[in-house]
Amino acid sequence: MTLVSQPYAYARRELVEPDWTRLPGWAHVTAADWDSAQWQRAHCVKNAGQLRAVMGDLLDDRFYADLARDQSERATMSMLVPPQMLNTMVPSTDTPMRSAGHDFTEAFYADPVRRYMLPVFSDRRSDWPSHPHATRDSLHEHDMWVAEGLTHRYPTKVLAELLPTCPQYCGHCTRMDLVGNSTEQVAKLRFDLKPTARHEAMLDYLRATPVVRDVVVSGGDVANMPWKHLESFVDQLLDIDNVRDIRLASKALMGLPQHWFAEDVVEGVARVSAKARSRGVSLAIHTHVNSAQSMTPSVARAARAMLDAGVRDVRNQGVLMRGVNDSTEQLLDLCFALADGAQITPYYFYMCDMIPFAEHWRLSLAEAQHLQHSIMGYLPGFSTPRIVCDVPFVGKRWVHQVEEYDTERGISYWRKNYRTSIEGDDTEALSREYVYYDPIYTLPASGRQWWRDSVDESSVAARAADAAARSRAVAETQLV
Numbered sequence: 001m002t003l004v005s006q007p008y009a010y011a012r013r014e015l016v017e018p019d020w021t022r023l024p025g026w027a028h029v030t031a032a033d034w035d036s037a038q039w040q041r042a043h044c045v046k047n048a049g050q051l052r053a054v055m056g057d058l059l060d061d062r063f064y065a066d067l068a069r070d071q072s073e074r075a076t077m078s079m080l081v082p083p084q085m086l087n088t089m090v091p092s093t094d095t096p097m098r099s100a101g102h103d104f105t106e107a108f109y110a111d112p113v114r115r116y117m118l119p120v121f122s123d124r125r126s127d128w129p130s131h132p133h134a135t136r137d138s139l140h141e142h143d144m145w146v147a148e149g150l151t152h153r154y155p156t157k158v159l160a161e162l163l164p165t166c167p168q169y170c171g172h173c174t175r176m177d178l179v180g181n182s183t184e185q186v187a188k189l190r191f192d193l194k195p196t197a198r199h200e201a202m203l204d205y206l207r208a209t210p211v212v213r214d215v216v217v218s219g220g221d222v223a224n225m226p227w228k229h230l231e232s233f234v235d236q237l238l239d240i241d242n243v244r245d246i247r248l249a250s251k252a253l254m255g256l257p258q259h260w261f262a263e264d265v266v267e268g269v270a271r272v273s274a275k276a277r278s279r280g281v282s283l284a285i286h287t288h289v290n291s292a293q294s295m296t297p298s299v300a301r302a303a304r305a306m307l308d309a310g311v312r313d314v315r316n317q318g319v320l321m322r323g324v325n326d327s328t329e330q331l332l333d334l335c336f337a338l339a340d341g342a343q344i345t346p347y348y349f350y351m352c353d354m355i356p357f358a359e360h361w362r363l364s365l366a367e368a369q370h371l372q373h374s375i376m377g378y379l380p381g382f383s384t385p386r387i388v389c390d391v392p393f394v395g396k397r398w399v400h401q402v403e404e405y406d407t408e409r410g411i412s413y414w415r416k417n418y419r420t421s422i423e424g425d426d427t428e429a430l431s432r433e434y435v436y437y438d439p440i441y442t443l444p445a446s447g448r449q450w451w452r453d454s455v456d457e458s459s460v461a462a463r464a465a466d467a468a469a470r471s472r473a474v475a476e477t478q479l480v
Contacts, residue, residue, distance in 0.1 A: 003211060003285070005055075007328070007375075008328055008329060008332050008378060009035075010332075010378065011360075012336075012340055013299055013333075013340075013341075014341075015295055015296055015297050015299075015307050015335070015337065015341040015342070016091075016093045016296065016297070017138050017296045017297045018087050018088060018091035018093055019092070020083065020087045020090065020427045021085075022092060022097055022111060022232065023054050023055060023056070023058070023087070024054070024055065024056030024057070024058070025053045025054035025055065025056060026054060026083065026087075026105060026371060027235050028226070032285055033467065034083070035258055035298075036258060037256060037257075037258040037259040037262050039083075039111075040082050040083050040084060040258050040259075041082070041167065041256070042270040043082075044080055044081060044082050044083070044167070044168075045079065045080075045083075045086055046078070046079055046080055047079055048064050048067055048068060048071075048079075050052040051064070051067075051118075052064065054083075054086065054112075054386050056108075057101070058098075058101075058104045058105075058108075059098045059104065059105050059108060060102065060105040061065070062105070062426050063108065063120065065221075066120035066121050066122050067118065067120050067121075069120075069121040069122070070119055070120045070121040070123070071183070071184065072122060072184050073184070073185070074119070074124050074129065074185065074357045075119065075183045075184070075185060075357075076171070076173070076176040076183060076185055076186045076356055076357055077169040077170065077173050077176055077179075077180050077183065077356075077359075078109055078180050078182075078183055079118070080166070080167070080169040080170055080171075080180070081117050081118065082168050082252075082255050083258045084096065084254075084255060084256055084257065084296075084298060085113065085117055085254075085294070086117075086167055086254045086257075088113050088190065088291075088294050088296065089108060089111045089113045089114045089117075089118075089272045090107045090108055090111050090114075090292050091293055092102065092370065096104065098315065103304070104253045105408075109126055111112055112290070112291040112293070112325065112330070113290075113291050113294060113324075114324060115170050115277070115321070115323045115324050116170055116172055116290065116321055116324055116361065117168070117170060117171065117243065118171075119171040123323075123360055124357060124359075124360050125359045125360045125439075125441060127355050127440075127441060128359050128439070128440045128441060128451075129356075129359060129360075130133070130356045130357050130358070130359060131354050131359055131362075131437055131439065131440065132451070132455045133353065133354060133437055134354045134357075134359075135355070135356075136176065136177040136186065136355065136360070137151075137173060137175075137177040137178075137354065138174065138353045138354045138355050138392060139353060139390055140393060141159065141161075141175070141391055142177070142178075142189075143155070143422055144420050144421050145424055146158075146194050146205050146209075146421055147198070147201040147202050147204070147205045148191055148192060148201060149161040149162065149191060149198055149202065150200050150201070150202045150205060150414060152209075152212070152420070152421035153420050153421070154395060154420075155211065155418045156211055156212060156213045156214055156420065157212070157213075157214040157215075157216070158206070158212050158214070158215055158216070159216045159218060160202050160215055160216065160217050160218065161175070161178070161218055161219050161220065161223075162192070162195075162198075162199065162217060162218070162219050162222060162230070162233065162332070163195070163220040163222075163224060163225050164179050164180070164191065164219060164220050165180065165217040165219065165220045166179060166219065166220050166221035166223075166224055166225045166252070166384060167221055167223050167224055167252045167255055167256040167305065168221075168252070168255040168256065169249075169261070170249060170437055171351050171361075172249070172319060172353075172355070172358055172361050173355075174320060174353040174355060174390075175220075176188075176355055176356075177189055178190075178191075179188055179219065180331045183184060185356070185357070186356070188324075193321065195229070199233055200355055203233075203236050203240070204367065205217075205276055206237070206240050206242075206243065207240055209242075210241075210242040211242075212242060212243070213244040213245060214243075214244065214245040214246075214247075215237055215243055215245070215246050215247070216247045216249055216286070216430055217230075217233070217234065217237075217246060217248050217249065218248075218249035219249070221249070221250050221251055222248050222250050223250045223252030223253075223256060223259045223260070227264060227265050227268050229266075229298065230248075231268045231271065231272055231311065232333050234246060234248075234272045234283075235272060235275065238272065238275050238276055239283060243281065243284045244280070244281055244282065245281070245284075246276065246281060246282070246283050246284070247284050247285070248283075248284070248285045248286070249285075249286045249287075249288075249369070249443070250285060250286070250287055250463055251287055251288040252287075252384055253285060253287035253299065253302050253303065253306070253314070254287050254289045254294050254299050257298045257299045257301060257302035257303075258298065260285075260301075260302035260303075260305060260306060261298075261301050261302045261305040263419070264306050264355055266306075266308075266309050267292055267309075268329070269305075269306060269309040269310070269311065272310040273309055273310025274310060276310075276312075277310060282312045282313075283310075283311050283378055284311055284312050284313045284315060285306050285311055285313075285314045285315070285466065286314075286315050286316070286317055286347070287314065287315070287316055287317070287344065288316070288317055288318060288319070289316050289318055289334065289344070290318045290319060290321065290324050290338040291324060291325060291330070291332040291334060291336070291337075292330070292333040295334070295337040295338060295341050295342060299341075300340055300341050300342035303343060303344050304342070304343065305344040307343060311346055311451075313475055314343065314345065315344065315345045315346075315347035316338050316344050316345065316346050316347055316348075316385075317347055317348040317350065318334070318346075318349045318350070318385075319349065319350045319351075319352050320333055320349050320350065320351050320352060320363050320368060320371070320387065321352055321361040321362075321363075322360065322361055322362070322363055323360075323361075326363055326367070326371070327371075328371060328374040328375060331349070331371060331375050331385075332375055332378055332379075334346070335378075335379055335384075335385060336379075336382065337341070339379070339383050339424065345382070345383055346379065346383050346384070346385040347385055347386075348385055348386055348387075348388055348396070349371075349385050349386075349387045349388070350387075350388055350389075350390055350396075351363060351368050351387070351388070351389045351390065351461075352364070352384045353435065354392075354436075355391060356370060359439045359440070359441065362370070362412060362438075362439045363439070363442070364438040364439060364442040364443075365389060365405060365410075365412050365436070365438055366405075366407060366438075367397045368389065369387075369399045369400055371387060372380070372386075372387040372398075372399055372400065383417045386398055387399050388437055389402075389414075390413045391416075391434050391435075391436050392434065392435075392436070393416075393420065393434055394414050394415075394416045394434045394448070397414055397416075401413050401414070402414060403433065404433075405449075407443075407470065408443065408446055408447045408450070409443065409447045409451070410437055410438030410439070410440065410442065410443045410447055411435060411436075411437055411438075412437075413433040413434070413435060413440070414433070414435075414436065415430070415433060415434070416429070416434065417431070418429060418430075420421060
């Protein structure tokens with residue numbers, strides 16, 4: 001029988017671990033060291049000098065100059081890349097290793113993982129580097145804190161930000177307001193309470209609020225929390241009768257999988273998984289993979305370790321980003337790598353949030369709708385990810401749920417069917433239209449002109465600088 005030609009051609013692909021010894025600085029690293037979470041953490045790349053030490057003569061000086069300018073003028077996140085993630089950039093598994101200098105540098109510039117983990121100045125938009133409505137806390141999570149770090153945004157669900165650090169810092173981080181070290185552009189806010197007091201306040205709220213059944217335990221990244229402290233928090237969550245779903249959020253399942261297959265962590269996960277099963281509670285891990293080339297045997301090993309330890313599911317929540325995963329083929333390649341290679345369920349792809357200096361990553365709502373349409377029918381329904389727009393003051397909405405969409409000006413209008421924790425007395429919360437904005441450069445000429453007439457384009461960068469200065473002043477008063 002002749003096979004029917006399809007727009008996307010599925011082929012089972014085996015996961016491959018790139019050879020880290022191809023990089024000069026890791027030429028003599030052993031497999032035992034590579035599999036060590038301690039070694040991985042100790043050898044994270046935190047600055048250009050450390051990147052040079054790993055890359056040797058592979059990269060031209062122009063890349064480092066580009067990186068330095070971004071760090072001083074645009075970056076909202078400091079540099080932190082684990083060896084596991086850096087090793088997946090220009091992996092040279094399907095093609096020969098590029099020659100040092102121009103060829104490798106060009107491939108490095110084009111690499112999808114590099115684009116969001118090591119952004120450079122030339123990546124960013126020069127016309128509208130930030131949307132006029134971009135904000136540091138674009139989802140207003142802090143406004144909805146019911147205890148420090150505990151966001152009650154949905155009727156039955158909360159987000160518990162246990163800590164403000166990660167094993168890796170993504171350039172597009174939606175929590176760039178709080179997470180990570182301060183940069184030249186963004187002075188980060190800081191928690192006021194000590195961790196034990198903050199966590200106890202969260203638990204007290206959950207004990208006193210029986211409508212909450214679902215807790216996302218995040219940060220930051222829970223992989224940066226000493227396991228005994230994370231286990232204690234989850235164990236106490238499991239003692240709260242109304243809590244029925246617990247999700248541990250960790251990009252490190254991909255970025256630092258060595259943490260999640262470490263023996264002590266696997267044993268700890270098995271303990272809390274057993275308690276969750278005995279109580280009929282669903283315990284899952286949510287990770288964050290944006291590119292198929294990030295999927296390696298180490299990631300699959302970590303996912304299998306978690307499933308074997310008893311977690312109900314390992315799910316992926318990626319972010320749509322231009323130059324990273326903005327094509328049908330890239331999205332489906334990633335979904336099949338997750339499902340076939342590691343039994344990770346493709347769950348969500350978020351549209352990149354409206355944070356400062358993120359315009360070059362963001363897609364329009366129309367582009368997201370097209371991608372959702374184009375991936376339908378290839379994956380099982382339970383593994384077909386929903387592409388969602390996280391609308392400020394609304395929450396996650398499937399991209400086709402938009403009420404109205406002005407494609408000329410890139411303004412979409414949304415409604416919701418519940419109140420957040422700050423809208424108890426707001427009689428119009430369920431009838432109001434909420435707004436989301438497309439990147440201006442994606443609009444037709446008339447729409448771009450409308451924005452130029454409405455907003456002085458030259459003042460956008462100045463306003464961003466003023467906001468950064470104000471944020472530094474605020475942060476200085478909140479440091480602990």
